[in-house]
Amino acid sequence: MRVLVTGGAGFIGSHTVRRLIAEGNEVICVDNFNDYYDPAIKERNIADFSDNFTLERLDIRDADGVKEVFKKHKPTHAILLAARAGVRPSIESPMLYHDVNISGTLNLLEAAQETGVENIAFASSSSVYGGSKNIPFEENEWPLLPISPYAATKLGGENLCRYYHQQYGLNITCLRFFTVYGPSGRPDMAPYLFTKWIDQGQSIRRFGDGTTKRDYTYIEDIVDGIYAAIKKKIGYEIINLGNNTPIVLNDFIGIIEKLLGKKANIDEMPEQPGDVPITYASIKKAKQLLDYTPATSIQEGLEKFVAWYLQQTK
């Protein structure tokens, strides 16, 4: 496969690129290295790649630029991961999230359709389920009521994908990722922030009483799911990629405390708008269509994450 990966310098993107290259594929990485978090981290994420790797520094909001890149490289496959991620910042900057996640996605789908890409995977999110009480979350839930601009843009992205499938016959799998963590994890996300705060003896800003639950999913399991999805043409499907084992926030903090051998000082903050009480993936469909079986428990995954954290802060 010659795979165009947008957001390939990011957390999930760079792990995906590594797998694609290891499996003998060619990769064209599209990323604009924006400063949502330190761009030096993204530069480091891709620093090791050279063979079968081409970098295009490009903003997916640039429709002409996107078309040129597709024409130049003629990718056979595309994995669309570039987005403004993060629920809370989307409440501050809804227009930016719309421009990147909706208009940017549209530019990519349009270019993919014109150049005839065989198969596409699109990064969606568990946040589209909003505060749903139907657990575990199943892909056919309706109506979906997202409670943040970020979640609404991801649902919008899925719908654009559906349209491009119906209108032009593109094969597209929308993957709803459930809180992804692991080495080179995003510095704005809870696993990184909690580990940093506990390690440095700073107070943890915990939103709510710590009883919220998240279905944390280890990065290599997510990459297995993405790789399976890009290899298999199945028309248009929406598939959850989660761990199917939610963990209570306080227990999650407890594991990190034990791994670091340090106690957390907890600063309880009010619950945040946009936050949901639980995420919990049904992975029946992922098993059936992609043979997806997450193999990493939260204990094992956090051990790997904390080891990486300590090593890179040495």
Ligand SMILES: NC(=O)c1ccc[n+]([C@@H]2O[C@H](COP(=O)([O-])OP(=O)(O)OC[C@H]3O[C@@H](n4cnc5c(N)ncnc54)[C@H](O)[C@@H]3O)[C@@H](O)[C@H]2O)c1
């Ligand atoms: N990490 C998670 O837990 C999680 C959960 C659900 C969904 N997702 C989705 O998965 C995808 C990857 O997330 P991540 O955690 O790796 O985030 P990330 O921020 O590390 O990666 C996103 C990458 O996209 C790039 N990008 C952003 N805007 C761009 C633009 N306009 N043009 C070109 N490149 C641009 C960024 O520079 C970054 O390298 C995103 O679509 C995100 O919404 C992530």
